[in-house]
Amino acid sequence: MPDARSTPVTAAILVIGDEILSGRTKDKNIGYIAEYLTSSGIDLREVRVVPDVAEEIVAAVNALRARYTYLFTTGGIGPTHDDITADCVAQALGVGIDVDPRARAMLLERIKEADLNEARLRMARIPFGAELIENAVSKAPGFMIENVIVMAGVPAIMQSMLDAVAPRLRTGARVTAETIEAGNLPEGGYASDLALVAKAHPGVSIGSYPSMTPAGFRNQIVVRGRDGEAVAAARAAVEALVARLHAARG
Template sequence: MSDKIRAFILIIGNEVLSGRTHDANLAFLANALNEIGIQVGEARVIPDDEKIIIDTVNYARAAFDYVFTTGGIGPTHDDITAACIAKAFNRPLIRNEEAVAILKTHYPSTDLNEARLRMANTPSEAILIENPISKAPGFQVENVFVLAGVPRIAQAMFENLKPRLKGAAPVISKTISTNLGEGLIAGPLGEIQNKFPDVEIGSYPYFGDGKTGVSLVARALCEDDVDLCLEEIKVMIESLGGKTIFSV
């Protein structure tokens, strides 16, 4: 597929890698970005490690149009994302006065301690991302958008930064499923893929309720290409004696 605008999603946090926290941000961001014509080309989950964060951010911001990070911008000692982003861009980490003013609207002066003020630290010249839930803002540096790890806060931040993003045509995705196994359809499916180079075909086996089969997902920028591809897949399934279970 051509004319792609591509994004990289970076999930930061030891708690995700340990399994203590279930990540919900990747699915949300991938779906929300695709709706505005931005395709997620890669995603990684990494620990709260300064060198790994810096190296990954520098790789991603050079290789992708947009980078979205989640996690590591809270008030505790292990929230190091802001400092790492500053180092990745070779900018000083500052106490952002605009962010401080926002925190002052949320916390009584007696509760706005140094730990909470750490949430106002950003790289210099960063553009804030509004957080309507807990007020502590995210921020943007060039093509990197830094969001909270808490899913409902990350989602609210994304809604506020979305007008800054420029997308292309959204990807069209349609599915057809069959009771045939992957081994039987693998060869013919490969031939169909070669015939439709602008369509990405994914094969996903399913098991449950005594039923087995494969869901075949066709994705492309052009809906006509997707429809033509799925029609050939349907003909292939029927020629092998299979049934089309459902199509979307």
């Protein structure tokens, strides 16, 4: 029987909010979630950003949840009129939605009963059949329904929710990444040879990443894979290539 961990576990992120698309709010969640998932053996395959438009949210949810093991959404679960993510997820999955007694009780841990007005109760509206995701920061919960994980857009709250939901997720074998310093070798000088190395090591991913540092221009080549021996072999080949090119330059 094949090892379940050998089957890739994949994910997408759906960022919801006009404020992201307008540039008013700078997203801080994508990179955090990507790193978090990578360390858990979950491959992030796609990221989309959509406005606060119900039709677009529903269409994106349905497209992404069908394509990947998990869909993570951020944004649109607050108390204002444009926080429509929960309703859109319910619509996408064809279920009802209403104030959830469990979510209401969570809100009351932070808000007095007298202050639990209609706007705040919007944060307790949960699609039928969803599991709640705890929010240690402000108590208003996220939720998980089928393979859709709905989280807040505020980074600290999102991070708290991600920690809470992570134990429920299926994970795969973790990716090993090895970085080879290419120094000031220009990409154009090794691109063809690097392509040959990549072709000879199909079980790994090899990427080249230029950057500017205080010391000047540099390139790094990164080898990634789930098979440690394959990664080590590819790394050795890249290191040999880099050493040969540096030697040729004198």
